[in-house]
Amino acid sequence: MQIDRRSFIAALAASVAGTMAPAGFARADERLFVSSTNDAEGMSALTVFSVDGGTVFRTKLPARGHDIAVHPTLPDLAVFARRPGDWTAVVNRRSGTVITLIRSPEHRHFFGHGMYSADGRLLYATENDLDSGQGVLGVYDVAKNYARVGEQPTHGIGPHDTTFLPDGKTIVVANGGAKTDPASGREILNKHSMEPSLSVFDAATGDLRHKIDFGSRLTGLSMRHLAVAPDGEVVFASQYEGDLDEMPPLVGTLTPDGKTRFLEIPDRDLASLNSYLGAVQLDRSGRLIAATSPRGGFVVFWDRESGRYLGRAPLPDVCGVAASPEKDGLFVVSSGNSGVRLADATRHDVAHVGGSDLYKFMWDNHIEMI
Amino acid sequence: MKRLLAALALIFGAAAPLHAQTADHPQPAAMSDVKARDQRAMALELAEKFVVPAYRDLAKAADAQESAWKGFCRKPTQGAVDKLKTAYNETADAWAQIEFVRYGPIGENFRYERMAYWPERKNAVARSLAKAIGEPDKLTPERFKQTSVAVQGLSAMERLLYEEGAVDALLSGPEAERRCEIGQAISRSVATIADETLEGWRGKGGMIGTLKTADEATVRETVSRLGTDLLGVFQAIGDLKLDAVTGMNPSEARPTLAETWRSGRSARAIAENFQGVKAMTSVIVGDDTEHGAKVLAAIQKAHDEAANLPAPLGEMAEDEKARPRLTQLRQSVRVARDLSGAYIPARLGIVIGFNSLDGD
Numbered sequence: 001m002q003i004d005r006r007s008f009i010a011a012l013a014a015s016v017a018g019t020m021a022p023a024g025f026a027r028a029d030e031r032l033f034v035s036s037t038n039d040a041e042g043m044s045a046l047t048v049f050s051v052d053g054g055t056v057f058r059t060k061l062p063a064r065g066h067d068i069a070v071h072p073t074l075p076d077l078a079v080f081a082r083r084p085g086d087w088t089a090v091v092n093r094r095s096g097t098v099i100t101l102i103r104s105p106e107h108r109h110f111f112g113h114g115m116y117s118a119d120g121r122l123l124y125a126t127e128n129d130l131d132s133g134q135g136v137l138g139v140y141d142v143a144k145n146y147a148r149v150g151e152q153p154t155h156g157i158g159p160h161d162t163t164f165l166p167d168g169k170t171i172v173v174a175n176g177g178a179k180t181d182p183a184s185g186r187e188i189l190n191k192h193s194m195e196p197s198l199s200v201f202d203a204a205t206g207d208l209r210h211k212i213d214f215g216s217r218l219t220g221l222s223m224r225h226l227a228v229a230p231d232g233e234v235v236f237a238s239q240y241e242g243d244l245d246e247m248p249p250l251v252g253t254l255t256p257d258g259k260t261r262f263l264e265i266p267d268r269d270l271a272s273l274n275s276y277l278g279a280v281q282l283d284r285s286g287r288l289i290a291a292t293s294p295r296g297g298f299v300v301f302w303d304r305e306s307g308r309y310l311g312r313a314p315l316p317d318v319c320g321v322a323a324s325p326e327k328d329g330l331f332v333v334s335s336g337n338s339g340v341r342l343a344d345a346t347r348h349d350v351a352h353v354g355g356s357d358l359y360k361f362m363w364d365n366h367i368e369m370i
Numbered sequence: 371m372k373r374l375l376a377a378l379a380l381i382f383g384a385a386a387p388l389h390a391q392t393a394d395h396p397q398p399a400a401m402s403d404v405k406a407r408d409q410r411a412m413a414l415e416l417a418e419k420f421v422v423p424a425y426r427d428l429a430k431a432a433d434a435q436e437s438a439w440k441g442f443c444r445k446p447t448q449g450a451v452d453k454l455k456t457a458y459n460e461t462a463d464a465w466a467q468i469e470f471v472r473y474g475p476i477g478e479n480f481r482y483e484r485m486a487y488w489p490e491r492k493n494a495v496a497r498s499l500a501k502a503i504g505e506p507d508k509l510t511p512e513r514f515k516q517t518s519v520a521v522q523g524l525s526a527m528e529r530l531l532y533e534e535g536a537v538d539a540l541l542s543g544p545e546a547e548r549r550c551e552i553g554q555a556i557s558r559s560v561a562t563i564a565d566e567t568l569e570g571w572r573g574k575g576g577m578i579g580t581l582k583t584a585d586e587a588t589v590r591e592t593v594s595r596l597g598t599d600l601l602g603v604f605q606a607i608g609d610l611k612l613d614a615v616t617g618m619n620p621s622e623a624r625p626t627l628a629e630t631w632r633s634g635r636s637a638r639a640i641a642e643n644f645q646g647v648k649a650m651t652s653v654i655v656g657d658d659t660e661h662g663a664k665v666l667a668a669i670q671k672a673h674d675e676a677a678n679l680p681a682p683l684g685e686m687a688e689d690e691k692a693r694p695r696l697t698q699l700r701q702s703v704r705v706a707r708d709l710s711g712a713y714i715p716a717r718l719g720i721v722i723g724f725n726s727l728d729g730d
Binding site: 038040066082083112160224239244245246247267268271272276278294295297314316317318319335336337338352359360361362363364365 | 472473477480483487489490491492493494518519520587590591594595598610614627720721722723724725726729730
């Protein structure tokens with residue numbers, strides 16, 4: 001069904017739901033975060049909040065949003081539709097109004113993740129090429145009202161999260177390896193022959209630098225989410241779709257020169273993650289890792305430098321995670337039914353926060369700091 | 371303006387709402403006229419009328435199992451083995467009724483994982499049990515607690531009693547004495563976990579005492595987590611206990627993925643799960659029979675269908691003629707899930723998460 005783009009934007013722009021921050025909610029110096037949320041009435045929104053002040057605004061979305069890319073200089077926030085959605089909304093982070101709405105071209109749909117280039121000129125989004133079944137990165141020109149200006153292969157199928165390395169020139173993509181088609185919903189069509197991989201390529205030329213295939217050794221270990229450290233090491237978090245009686249490690253790192261290692265975790269802790277991680281982040285120092293398992297109801301922590309496992313903290317339905325700017329080892333985490341909390345990697349526990357209305361919402365998969 | 375509203379309706383009608391998007395795990399709309407109960411009263415009632423009685427039953431069964439092992443080790447006879455099996459089944463039944471609760475003391479100190487280790491990954495129970503049998507160190511409770519969680523609970527106990535040749539190995543032969551020690555150590559461990567969990571709820575400084583004076587956020591968290599645990603059981607039964615075993619057709623059936631297949635308890639375990647679900651749901655329903663009756667009837671139906679299966683799940687899954695009854699049970703689990711999913715959050719006044727259900 002063709003949706004009239006102009007009335008769509010008009011409708012969205014008219015639908016900022018909320019609390020436009022009157023002075024006194026968030027402190028002027030307090031950092032803001034953004035996440036997709038749903039409320040008890042089933043309304044999906046892009047929600048900007050502060051940990052102690054609560055909601056700043058909520059902008060209505062047509063359906064569930066997934067991750068959000070934060071523009072380095074402009075007030076633009078790009079919220080990608082949850083896969084297999086066909087829209088990405090660009091929202092003004094100060095006013096909450098919709099700046100524009102990007103629709104995926106024919107035979108493409110969004111996978112839920114993307115990023116801005118370091119200079120803020122381009123927006124990249126992971127997408128599915130429905131004709132070939134291969135993953136692509138759609139490229140959109142910010143200055144041209146986000147017109148689609150090109151695409152690059154992700155060198156794999158079912159790409160999910162993507163990130164630039166700190167050089168601002170090299171792109172890493174987590175190729176989940178699962179073949180899906182909106183015609184059959186979210187069903188994995190190649191359950192027994194998935195091809196998970198990590199690809200590292202040049203943003204300008206598309207030249208592939210490294211490709212790490214997991215399929216031959218670890219069929220079913222779907223690469224999903226990424227976090228990049230200041231030194232260029234990338235942390236990946238995966239989900240295992242294979243045999244129920246197997247239990248591969250889920251978190252590892254990839255160096256810029258293409259070397260991977262898995263991070264150790266005791267079996268009893270690994271078992272409690274139910275083979276599923278929903279998000280991963282590094283703390284503000286870039287040294288400590290937090291990964292979330294909504295299916296297990298735990299946040300798990302590692303020290304990236306030593307590779308040492310630090311422990312787990314319980315929070316049901318936890319998924320969103322972002323580094324807190326307050327101190328090393330502290331993370332803002334969110335849950336579908338327990339609101340927003342602060343998780344501490346060294347004490348491995350979670351604490352309540354001051355934002356009084358945050359518990360009311362069902363927090364979707366990802367949080368970003370803005 | 372009219373046109374804009376029409377466009378809005380069109381757009382938001384066309385763009386799938388939340389529950390339609392997750393077709394694999396639909397979240398039905400809440401029952402709109404359900405009256406939410408006071409959360410503190412609800413939390414205390416759930417603790418006192420469901421959680422504590424269930425852990426009390428578990429502790430009692432676990433004590434009996436510990437006694438049975440003491441008796442067996444003094445005098446290892448076939449008759450004593452039968453008593454061990456009875457005690458194991460009663461303990462496993464009691465656990466199955468409260469197994470879906472992960473909130474509270476059971477979630478601390480790896481008690482949940484130590485009580486039962488399932489689904490068994492990386493063959494952990496077999497490996498750790500073989501290791502325990504092979505290493506003749508003294509099994510003090512302190513030391514046993516330091517061993518693999520997989521060997522400390524009911525999953526290892528099942529193997530000790532039901533694995534091929536297990537009974538013979540218990541009664542005679544070079545490993546008999548060691549297997550007896552391990553059985554005793556497991557039975558002690560299970561009883562201790564049950565006691566600690568029970569006291570963690572009802573004892574001094576326990577959950578119930580805390581709930582009486584706790585702030586609203588803590589009370590809300592308790593209700594929310596117990597409610598989430600309750601609704602999670604349908605997914606666990608559907609995905610792990612049924613779908614993983616049945617596959618798409620008889621040749622895809624995986625009988626050894628069934629829970630407690632060695633002791634032939636796979637269907638009985640599901641029936642006991644629903645027994646617990648029913649007990650907890652009854653407390654939540656209270657006097658709201660208008661809505662509650664429907665939900666409870668759906669749970670009862672799923673319970674009855676599981677309880678009346680004529681053979682273990684794996685055996686039925688491999689038999690084309692028997693599979694329709696598993697399909698029927700699977701459907702009843704869905705119906706019970708949907709009705710509970712519409713009713714429980716409204717009645718408890720909580721939001722239920724979804725990240726754990728739909729994945730990305």
